[in-house]
Amino acid sequence: MARVNTVLGPVPAETLGIVAFHEHIGYGMPGSELDSKWWKTPEQKYEETVPKLRRFHELGGGTFVDATGICNGRDVDYYKSLSAKTGVHIVACTGFVGGDTALTHFAKASVEYLADQFIHEITVGIGRSGAQAGIIKVGVSRGGRMTELDKRIYRAAARAAKLTGVPVMTHLAIDAEPAVEIFHDEGLPLDRVVFGHVDDGVNADKTNDVWIAEQGGRIGFDTFGYETELPDPPFWARPRQERLDHFLRFIGGPGRLEMVLASADANCSPLGWPGVKGHTVNYIFDDLIPDLRKAGVDEATITTIFVDNPANFLTLHV
Amino acid sequence: MTDAHVPRTAAVNSVVGPIPADQLGVVAVHESLLSVVPGAEYAFDIDLDRVTIFDTLAAKLREFKAAGGGTIVDTTGMFHGRDLRLLESLARVTGVNIVASTGMGPEENLGGYFLTPQTNPPTPWPAEKFADLFTQEITEGMVIPRLERRNPAGLIVVEADRAGITPTEVSLVQGAARASVGTGVALSIRWGADAVGDVTYAVNEGLSADRIVVGGCDRVDAVNAGVAAELAGQGCYVAIDHVGSTGPAYIDDAARVALVVDLIAQGFANRILLSSNAIGVAAGLEAVEVPFGFVVGTFASMLRDAGVSETDVRQILADNPRDVLTVRSEKKA
Numbered sequence: 001m002a003r004v005n006t007v008l009g010p011v012p013a014e015t016l017g018i019v020a021f022h023e024h025i026g027y028g029m030p031g032s033e034l035d036s037k038w039w040k041t042p043e044q045k046y047e048e049t050v051p052k053l054r055r056f057h058e059l060g061g062g063t064f065v066d067a068t069g070i071c072n073g074r075d076v077d078y079y080k081s082l083s084a085k086t087g088v089h090i091v092a093c094t095g096f097v098g099g100d101t102a103l104t105h106f107a108k109a110s111v112e113y114l115a116d117q118f119i120h121e122i123t124v125g126i127g128r129s130g131a132q133a134g135i136i137k138v139g140v141s142r143g144g145r146m147t148e149l150d151k152r153i154y155r156a157a158a159r160a161a162k163l164t165g166v167p168v169m170t171h172l173a174i175d176a177e178p179a180v181e182i183f184h185d186e187g188l189p190l191d192r193v194v195f196g197h198v199d200d201g202v203n204a205d206k207t208n209d210v211w212i213a214e215q216g217g218r219i220g221f222d223t224f225g226y227e228t229e230l231p232d233p234p235f236w237a238r239p240r241q242e243r244l245d246h247f248l249r250f251i252g253g254p255g256r257l258e259m260v261l262a263s264a265d266a267n268c269s270p271l272g273w274p275g276v277k278g279h280t281v282n283y284i285f286d287d288l289i290p291d292l293r294k295a296g297v298d299e300a301t302i303t304t305i306f307v308d309n310p311a312n313f314l315t316l317h318v
Numbered sequence: 319m320t321d322a323h324v325p326r327t328a329a330v331n332s333v334v335g336p337i338p339a340d341q342l343g344v345v346a347v348h349e350s351l352l353s354v355v356p357g358a359e360y361a362f363d364i365d366l367d368r369v370t371i372f373d374t375l376a377a378k379l380r381e382f383k384a385a386g387g388g389t390i391v392d393t394t395g396m397f398h399g400r401d402l403r404l405l406e407s408l409a410r411v412t413g414v415n416i417v418a419s420t421g422m423g424p425e426e427n428l429g430g431y432f433l434t435p436q437t438n439p440p441t442p443w444p445a446e447k448f449a450d451l452f453t454q455e456i457t458e459g460m461v462i463p464r465l466e467r468r469n470p471a472g473l474i475v476v477e478a479d480r481a482g483i484t485p486t487e488v489s490l491v492q493g494a495a496r497a498s499v500g501t502g503v504a505l506s507i508r509w510g511a512d513a514v515g516d517v518t519y520a521v522n523e524g525l526s527a528d529r530i531v532v533g534g535c536d537r538v539d540a541v542n543a544g545v546a547a548e549l550a551g552q553g554c555y556v557a558i559d560h561v562g563s564t565g566p567a568y569i570d571d572a573a574r575v576a577l578v579v580d581l582i583a584q585g586f587a588n589r590i591l592l593s594s595n596a597i598g599v600a601a602g603l604e605a606v607e608v609p610f611g612f613v614v615g616t617f618a619s620m621l622r623d624a625g626v627s628e629t630d631v632r633q634i635l636a637d638n639p640r641d642v643l644t645v646r647s648e649k650k651a
């Protein structure tokens with residue numbers, strides 16, 4: 001039986017539909033909740049979020065994977081209400097965006113403790129919500145090199161993934177050698193890991209996506225829409241055509257199509273930063289899929305990228 | 319009409335609003351009610367049961383009151399478990415005045431928002447931004463994160479790394495000092511490796527020494543370096559604030575009595591503060607099980623036995639903390 005953990009309980013992988021595999025309901029750096037300049041009323045949050053998810057649903061979107069780490073404003077009870085009222089499956093993650101977003105309690109914890117935290121959130125549930133995490137988030141801290149804490153989190157994630165069968169997603173795929181080594185070391189097959197953000201403007205040049213794919217890792221092109229053409233682009237933006245070319249070049253390689261995932265990394269309603277105006281998860285439908293069609297990508301390939309690959313990836317391997 | 323020359327009633331910011339300074343009674347100036355290591359609230363193995371927490375703290379506060387305590391200052395700052403609605407309820411139910419604090423530290427306890435912001439490069443916060451954050455907690459009220467603001471903070475607390483103050487902690491101290499200058503709410507510094515140096519960062523921001531509380535003056539390294547007398551000499555309040563605790567890093571209570579006696583002999587009775595840094599309920603760290611009333615009960619008796627006068631005991635336990643907590647008018651006379 002192919003099961004995927006969503007915030008409203010496990011669902012058959014066959015029912016996921018089109019998956020946006022790396023998105024955020026709302027993301028903020030830990031501590032941003034103390035700065036009232038970012039606060040929004042619940043009315044405002046729902047108003048900013050619900051129409052985007054409904055439109056996602058209407059356009060054929062089935063599943064929204066929230067990649068917001070434990071300390072970044074992850075709010076599972078809120079996700080449950082959004083999922084129930086919009087019909088979009090929401091998959092919540094356990095884990096951390098990077099060591100630099102893990103607060104003291106976790107930053108000082110052992111690999112064993114971190115693994116227990118992840119396993120609990122996957123098998124028992126997150127906090128008192130009862131919702132089980134469907135994926136583990138890990139990542140590279142700011143600075144471009146994996147820190148000792150990043151490595152501890154990767155190792156704990158590998159153990160929890162191996163034990164529970166959920167996959168792992170990374171924030172950034174730079175400095176991938178130590179990551180690959182840790183996953184090997186812990187016996188986690190690399191196709192249970194998607195190495196994300198290979199396509200962003202800051203890191204694309206420093207990311208050896210082909211090498212990671214050759215090792216067996218999945219590759220996440222997941223910052224689609226953060227474009228230098230935007231009126232006020234963020235620092236990780238990249239020219240639209242350059243990213244698209246990169247993606248097409250990558251999937252053109254042997255055996256690569258099955259290893260690729262694509263998403264927009266948009267915030268429905270950002271928590272601790274202004275967000276990027278006009279960028280939503282629906283970039284996938286409004287821009288990305290049309291761009292792929294224009295470039296001659298056929299429907300079967302589009303289904304592979306947005307339906308089959310994520311379903312295989314998110315299915316609990318037990 | 320301007321209010322610049324109208325003397326204001328001296329007031330202290332408590333969690334339920336301003337209270338007259340002369341109603342504080344005996345004050346425990348450096349304590350923690352609920353103390354939660356940042357992140358521990360998300361830990362799978364920590365259950366923050368609100369009923370248990372409330373009952374435990376209410377019992378401890380009643381014990382404090384029965385021992386002669388009037389006011390307790392929660393020095394957890396804004397990011398270490400501060401639960402304002404809990405504190406407000408406890409104040410109402412127990413009759414103990416509770417003063418809550420703003421501020422943060424040490425650096426390891428700061429969130430990524432302050433250390434690696436979403437900018438390129440990720441430059442840690444400068445002093446000015448910390449000053450604004452803490453000032454707002456006093457002029458607009460303390461935050462319940464992402465929800466609402468409550469009453470103004472009554473103390474600003476910062477802490478530096480024991481291995482030595484970090485550059486971000488320098489910004490933190492400087493920002494906190496600016497907030498103190500601007501709002502008239504006092505600053506408490508838990509120093510890193512160099513008490514005098516850490517305090518100097520605050521003084522250099524124009525903060526008067528008598529608005530600074532220096533914690534940890536009963537650390538072994540503080541006593542060896544004569545920190546208390548030196549900083550009291552500069553006009554700071556020196557907090558001998560681990561009363562009731564023993565351990566390799568701190569002197570014991572007998573030595574604390576000797577330190578107090580010595581400071582009084584040097585004329586610093588009006589600069590001494592006593593407290594226990596007890597933790598009522600701890601999550602993610604060890605509770606410090608010293609009763610909140612230990613100073614006003616047991617330790618005060620030890621002081622009297624050592625010949626400290628009733629006037630000096632009163633000065634240290636009530637008058638000094640009252641002067642610290644009284645909000646200074648922004649306009650100096």
Ligand SMILES: [Zn+2]
Nearest residue numbers: 022023067265
């Ligand atoms: Zn993301």
